[in-house]
Amino acid sequence: MLEILLYIQTGLCAFCLYRIIRGPTIADRMVGLDIFGILVVGICAILTILTGRTFILDIGIAWIILSFIGTITLAKYLENRKLNE
Amino acid sequence: MSDLTVIISTILIATGILFNLFGCVGLIRLPDVYNRLQSATKCVTLGTCSILLGVLLRYGFINTGIKALVAIPLLFFTATVAAHALAKGSYRFGIRLGEKSIHDDYKDEHDQDKKE
Numbered sequence: 001m002l003e004i005l006l007y008i009q010t011g012l013c014a015f016c017l018y019r020i021i022r023g024p025t026i027a028d029r030m031v032g033l034d035i036f037g038i039l040v041v042g043i044c045a046i047l048t049i050l051t052g053r054t055f056i057l058d059i060g061i062a063w064i065i066l067s068f069i070g071t072i073t074l075a076k077y078l079e080n081r082k083l084n085e
Numbered sequence: 086m087s088d089l090t091v092i093i094s095t096i097l098i099a100t101g102i103l104f105n106l107f108g109c110v111g112l113i114r115l116p117d118v119y120n121r122l123q124s125a126t127k128c129v130t131l132g133t134c135s136i137l138l139g140v141l142l143r144y145g146f147i148n149t150g151i152k153a154l155v156a157i158p159l160l161f162f163t164a165t166v167a168a169h170a171l172a173k174g175s176y177r178f179g180i181r182l183g184e185k186s187i188h189d190d191y192k193d194e195h196d197q198d199k200k201e
Contacts, residue, residue, distance in 0.1 A: 005098055
């Protein structure tokens with residue numbers, strides 16, 4: 001059962017990839033990247049149960065923070081501001 | 086770990102993935118950046134929180150479950166703040182609303198910011 005759910009969750013990443021590749025503007029690509037980061041956290045959580053190796057959940061928590069920093073940086077770049085403002 | 090706990094945690098994970106699916110369909114189907122951002126961020130954040138809740142139920146309140154519990158508020162705060170920053174940034178970048186959008190609440194504030 002969990003394997004099927006993992007396959008579905010991984011397949012959802014393809015939707016984000018479609019938006020990243022196809023997106024008409026640069027902001028669409030950033031939205032796809034942001035959502036992709038959150039989906040990977042779900043994959044990490046399911047893999048923790050499936051494999052029983054608990055360090056994968058730590059990778060998920062680190063991924064949340066890195067995805068946040070990346071999205072904030074890209075938003076600042078869109079606003080045309082310096083990173084220390 | 087009893088059978089009932091496993092069943093409930095699997096149901097929670099399946100519900101989360103259903104929410105993720107709705108969010109990703111919105112990401113594909115909706116017409117402009119702001120609609121996509123709204124749909125995808127809300128649904129995917131809630132769905133991933135549901136998955137983490139399933140992990141918490143599966144492991145109980147020992148170290149791994151507590152890690153999942155810590156990840157839930159972290160995800161809630163960071164994902165929403167990032168989405169707001171992205172929406173504001175793309176408005177300032179000059180991306181207009183879609184053709185079918187009829188109301189723009191942020192316009193006045195944006196114009197005021199520009200004057201200053």
